[in-house]
Amino acid sequence: MNRNQFEQEFDRALRSAPEFHLPKDFSDQVVNKIDHRTEIEQRRQAIFMVAGIVAFLLLSAICLAIYVDMEVLQQLMGISGWGVLTGLLVVAIQLLDQNLLHHRRARLG
Amino acid sequence: MDEKDLVKRILEGDQYAFKELINTYQPLVSHMVGRLIDNDLDREELCQDVFIRVYDHLGKFKFDSKLSTWIATISYRMALNFLKKDKRNPMEEDLDHVAFYIGVEDNSYERDDFVKFIHVLINQLPISYRAVLTLYHIEGFSYPEIVEVMDMPEGTVKNYLFRARKKLKELSEPYLGKEIHEL
Numbered sequence: 001m002n003r004n005q006f007e008q009e010f011d012r013a014l015r016s017a018p019e020f021h022l023p024k025d026f027s028d029q030v031v032n033k034i035d036h037r038t039e040i041e042q043r044r045q046a047i048f049m050v051a052g053i054v055a056f057l058l059l060s061a062i063c064l065a066i067y068v069d070m071e072v073l074q075q076l077m078g079i080s081g082w083g084v085l086t087g088l089l090v091v092a093i094q095l096l097d098q099n100l101l102h103h104r105r106a107r108l109g
Numbered sequence: 110m111d112e113k114d115l116v117k118r119i120l121e122g123d124q125y126a127f128k129e130l131i132n133t134y135q136p137l138v139s140h141m142v143g144r145l146i147d148n149d150l151d152r153e154e155l156c157q158d159v160f161i162r163v164y165d166h167l168g169k170f171k172f173d174s175k176l177s178t179w180i181a182t183i184s185y186r187m188a189l190n191f192l193k194k195d196k197r198n199p200m201e202e203d204l205d206h207v208a209f210y211i212g213v214e215d216n217s218y219e220r221d222d223f224v225k226f227i228h229v230l231i232n233q234l235p236i237s238y239r240a241v242l243t244l245y246h247i248e249g250f251s252y253p254e255i256v257e258v259m260d261m262p263e264g265t266v267k268n269y270l271f272r273a274r275k276k277l278k279e280l281s282e283p284y285l286g287k288e289i290h291e292l
Binding site for chain 2: 010012016019023026034
């Protein structure tokens with residue numbers, strides 16, 4: 001082997017890729033891994049949210065039991081009742097809006 | 110489809126576009142990771158992690174460089190971090206301190222054997238030398254692109270490339286037959 005041949009062989013060897021091949025479904029594997037991670041994150045967020053709400057309600061109940069007398073509690077119950085009624089009205093208006101206005105608009109095209 | 114369209118589609122949540130990006134840059138990532146990491150399982154895992162990192166940070170990519178340069182940078186840094194954490198293979202960064210294992214006594218190499226032989230030698234080089242050789246010879250990166258990937262001065266990159274080639278030639282010459290001694 002002369003110098004030129006050696007240089008050619010040497011460069012060819014340097015240009016050849018390492019013998020390591022990823023599986024054919026590699027891109028699917030990566031996307032699945034990302035989806036799986038996203039699912040776990042969403043689940044974790046949901047758990048944190050529920051835990052937060054439960055903790056808040058528990059703390060509120062404890063605070064009420066400790067610091068508020070029965071008279072104020074009855075007043076608060078009354079206010080809560082108004083809150084529930086307002087909520088029901090909002091839901092009812094939403095349903096009416098959805099059924100009457102949106103459907104009519106959809107029918108009119 | 111150009112890089113900007115591809116990135117835009119991925120950021121809009123198009124999974125097919127992301128798969129297209131993976132298929133396009135899979136050779137680059139597998140060459141980089143394949144050269145720097147020894148174990149096949151670690152390599153595959155790291156390649157997946159590189160593309161997940163690409164997916165997570167794609168919104169921050171501002172097209173200041175080519176997408177291939179950016180992805181190569183992520184691959185290189187993640188491979189380095191992996192090696193720093195991995196206690197099995199301590200990293201040697203000085204070429205002069207590397208004790209090369211040749212592993213053969215027969216000094217007549219066939220063409221394909223010679224490629225394998227050079228690969229065995231490359232895998233014993235310090236990490237930075239392997240990365241420079243891969244980016245320059247396999248990926249065809251320019252010096253400024255390699256500088257960006259490896260975050261080192263251009264002089265150092267050129268020096269690493271020169272010294273790596275010289276060392277590999279020195280080591281391979283005696284194993285290519287008698288004629289090589291005429292060089």
